[in-house]
Amino acid sequence: MIWVFALVMGVGVAAGVYLAMSRDLFRMVVGLSVIGAALNLLVFASGRLDSAAPPIVPTGAQVLVDAANPLPQALVLTAIVIGFALLCFSLVLVVRLMRAADTDDAHRLRAAEPRNDDDIKPPVEKV
């Protein structure tokens, strides 16, 4: 089981990094979120993966035997929610930015950096 997780995580992070390094803004934010999804698996795997039994003490028993670790599941739920919020924000941001700037190429996004027509002196900004 742990090997399947490791493999999926590795592939996920590799695909995410590949996308995140793209100049296409849309691919970039989706890539970041794919890395996030792969790392959520890491959080999940940080407990044990060897059991799927619910962590409930049976009636009459005093100790819990062979149960799944519930804490990473709670953590990963939080991480998924946060990652989802960030993905939504970034998608809206990228769509608005692509419309406003009329480009989806990261290299052509220079509005916050004024055009530099002098090699030595720093540019003068309008605002």
Added chain:
Amino acid sequence: MLVLLPLLTALATSLACVLAAGRPRLQYFLSWAGLSALLVCAVALLFAVDDGTLRVALGNWPPPFGIEFAADRLSASMVLVAVLMGAAALGFQMSDADPASPDESLLPLVHGMLAGACGAFLTADLFNLYVWFELTLICALGLMVRRATVRDMEATLKYFALNVVGTLLLLAAVALIYALTGHLNFIAIGQAADKVAPEILLPFSSLLVVALLIKAAAFPFYAWLPASYHVLPAPLLALFAALLTKVGAYALLRVLGDVLSGSPEVLYQALGWLAVLTMVSGVLGAAYHWDMRRILAFHIVSQIGYMLLGIALASPAGSAGAMFYMWHNMVVKGGLILIAAIILRLAGHYDLRRIGGLYSARPWLAVLFLVTALAQVGIPPLSGFWGKLLLVRESFAQGQAVWGAVALGVGVLTLYSMAKIWMEAFWKPHPDPDWQPARARLAPAYVVTTILALLALGVGVYPEPFIAFAGDAARSLGGDR
């Protein structure tokens, strides 16, 4: 319970401001009422921690199982300075000098950011720390993108993309440290990590440190800061400068000075050299620019280097220096940014080549700038001098002569940048011969910046209680296990 009060007050204020959206006067009143309550809580907390660390575990689960919040001297002092800077930013917002557009999203997000910072300062749980970092990040993104111009959105995207990498690494580090130690509580992690062989602990603590270095804008991860901060209006820029990177620096101090203080020596050595490179590259970036916002943004990076230096020295004296420098820098850096906004309002531009003549037109503003700028450079008798003295003395005491020498040299280059603003904005005549200082409502701006400058002066003239407090705070780090 007092531990949670600042956090709950800030969260409640943020929510109240959301509910009062559409009624600006009510929102404004709620914001100031909440901020006053927050200030009272922060002061009360600071007095309360004098008797020792306050702890509260939520849900009656005994630590290390429940999520724990703890306030020691370091946390409480950081909360107080953060709240003070929040008040300074919102006070400055009342003036006409480059204010943020006062629509209904401003106050909820500002208080949300304060809540995130307070949460990060007060939590004693590694995963919880990640969550507070996220709250701070999302509020910061909201504040940055509010006007939704191409310029703002582009800066926000750059800020977002590079910060999210830090966030993801932080999440991975939290998961791996949980897998290694089986704990998320700071004390429990510390106890468990002491039993782990240093060479096994090293990759785990390194990953956490790298994630926090991205958040703190250290070399070579600081590219997001100068790419985005200059689009912010002045009060928000001051708030960002005072809170965001400092939360990262605080978390580094907490991790390396307290939780994982048994990390291998090589990690502290690497951090020391990164601190040196952060100082130098930040100050050189500032020397190139002529736009005051960009100069000051690069100086934020440079000053982070000093805090990292204190953390890398890994001794009570080094940690005390880092803490003193953090308090000093939050106040002075915020003050400088706000003074730059007054200069903008009077002289008409942030670019130093297009302004001038302010020394004859507004001599008191010149004095105000000089006091704050020299405090940042570290000239006695101002607060920066003592911060640098503590750090440089400890560097030489530990035999790290290069680190100490670079810290002193960067001070000279900082003086160069400050002298550039002084010469260009104040001494030289205004390039437009018909220029008259603009008439504007600047009284709140003067009040806020004067208070900040007086703080720098007061701490500089009478540093003893502050240095003693930092020393006590540093000695109590890591003392609970």
